[in-house]
Amino acid sequence: METRIAKELAVTAQGERAAEIIRTCVHCGFCNATCPTYLLLGDELDGPRGRIYLIKEVLENNEVDPVVGQHLDRCLTCRACETTCPSGVEYGELLEIGRELVTPQRAFSLRARLTRAWLLRVVPDARMMRRWIRIGSLVRWLMPPKLRAALPRIKKIRARDIERPKHYKKVLLLDGCAQSAVTPHVNQHLIALLDSVGVETISIGGCCGSLALHLSEMQQAESAMCNLIDSLTTVLDKLPDGGSSSHSHMLSGEQRSEQDSFSRHKFAKVDAILSTASGCGVTVKDYKRLLKDHGEYAGLAAYVSDKTVDIAEYLSELGVKFDASEPDKAVSWHAPCTLQHGQKVTGLVENLLERAGYDLLQVRDPHVCCGSAGTYSILEAKLGFQLRDNKLASLLAEKPDIIATANIGCQSHLQSGASIPVKHWIELLAPVE
Template identity: 45%
Template sequence: MQTEILPEFLKTPEGQEADAILRACVHCGFCTATCPTYQLLGDELDGPRGRIYQIKLVLEGQAPTRVTQTHLDRCLTCRACETTCPSGVRYARLVDIGRHHVDERVERPWNERWLRRLLVAIVPYPRRLAPVVRLGRLMRPLLPAALRAKLPIRQEAGHWPPPAGRRRMLALAGCVQSVATPRTNAAAARLLSRLGIDLVEAPKAGCCGAVAYHLDDREAGLSAMRRNIDAWWPEIESGAEAILVNASGCGAMVKEYGELLAHDPNYADRAARVSALARDPVEVLGAEDLSALGMPGAGRRVAFHSPCSLQHGQRLKQVVEPILERLGFVVTAVPDAHLCCGSAGTYSITQPELSTRLRDNKVAALESDAPEIIATANIGCQLHLAGGARTPVVHWLELLDEAVEVRH
């Protein structure tokens, strides 16, 4: 695609990056076939090709409008289009640049501004989020059904095996996951312990930065990334072999630290090292001898929802299901498994109508082959699906841990 990006923007690293991405696009339209919002709305401007064209016009000097902003807001950044694209267009990066450029020029309505500020001020901080969740649980009977469905049921983390001087990995505690489903990381620690690996958390690490960064508070997002790097670095220097990120959305973000901080002279090298060490649990378990876990599945029927951040963001597609089958689970069929469930970080809050429609479609697909349980790999998807499913929804590590603990 030919471009005429404004010279002052083209001189910047971000402008040069956007120009290269735009030039890679041949406008073939293959991406529209896998775009969830295009399938729902049938509007070219609500598909990747249309959004790319809108971003191109804005970067070339056309004044963006509220309509432009709305079409970009409706994008889930699920990255299914990237998986489909024959030209390797880095759409997610382009839409981040485009949204930032538009938001600098188009003022949002006051209610959207305050909602976004509230999300950035509360969600990434467990000490702020936890009291809100506790209050919500107390008031559950009085809450509207849609809000009530979003509240996670309280759970205990259970035993976390202490370090035993073996191989060592770091775990990202995260924000929402640490409050809503603390069992996930503890389950990972128990499973890895059986495989001879110690899992530890760095107390000063926190949110991966995705919430703020994708709500266009870039500085808050980058600050969170730097804080995590500082918190992890002593453990990395002392021999931690990987950073385990049990929320695939966070994993996709941590794997991009090196790119996002490439122009920070104080953090570029360490950020690249952190990204290189980041691992989804499927990458860790897939490389280990799992015989110590036995065959915990015992024929239990499981529908696996592969989050977009796992299959499209991290390009780890059809990798969890073989592990589940190897451990004795029966993985049920899921039609249109490439489509987003509608969670997409804070999308279920900022775009509730579209998000609910996508969730209902996904739940119908997941439950179509009569599973006993639904498993996923991302906290956002887990909570979102649980709000609309009749079948219990868990993180797949919790599913393994539960089965292994019962067996032993």
């Protein structure tokens, strides 16, 4: 697709990158066939090709038609279009640039502004999120049915009273924000699983920045990313053989290579950085790109990205066979978009569950988003719930006992409409005795 970016934007790194991505699109329209919003609404401007045109127009004219914001808002950032596109168009990155240009010029309604402010303030802060859930639980009976169904029920965690085996590996596990408030038992279960096969887990608290990134609040997103990098490096510094963290000042070339070898040494102390929420994993794996121009954090961000793997990748690599924690249960698997399209991790969870003894049921249209998509189910509730109901119809068609997934957003969103348990797939594996 030819494009002539407006002069003021063409000289920026963003403008250059956007033009580069737009030029790879041959406007064939294949992507529309797998785009959930195009399939629901049937409007070209609510499909990837139409949105690419809209972003192109913004870049060429350097002005924003109010309608553009609405069509970009309706995009789930599920990236199913990237998986389908034969030309390798990096739509997710283009949308990120488009939203970043458009968002500051938008006139949001008071309600939208309040909701965005609430999301940005509460969700990334696990303690505050827990407080809101507790208050919500007290007045659950007063809530309208939809809100009541969406309010999570937090499981009590029982400490395992077993003798710990010798650890021969060490990993860092991202606690996440929403997940650590809503389903803390998932990471606890993973810690027990890893412990049972000799892997020690060190939990790292803090938000990865993906929620703010999703809302195009770049400053807040970058600050959360840098804070998480600080937390990770502080822990790594304290591990045996630790050097001191030296990333808090600008460095000359010589100092930089010295810092690089420090960082390499530091990150070599752990086997991997893990996340059980695929929505966090996809963002942390992308820190290398997102923080590439962020001075002193750029180098560390690259190490963090390179070291981060999804828990399914890590367990597959370990090669351990786990048994089923719920044998004889029929399971429908829902792969979050952030796992299958964002991280391109496909087939691994299915394999681990099948090796544990589960028979996974057939699910129609497994590539289609469930409508959770970060903050989408709150900000675009009507479409979000339509997509949820369609997804549940596919997942429930073969009458499973359990729905399994890999991201806290999908889990809570699907659970709000399902009468059977929706679990993180990790919970379906039993620690090795």
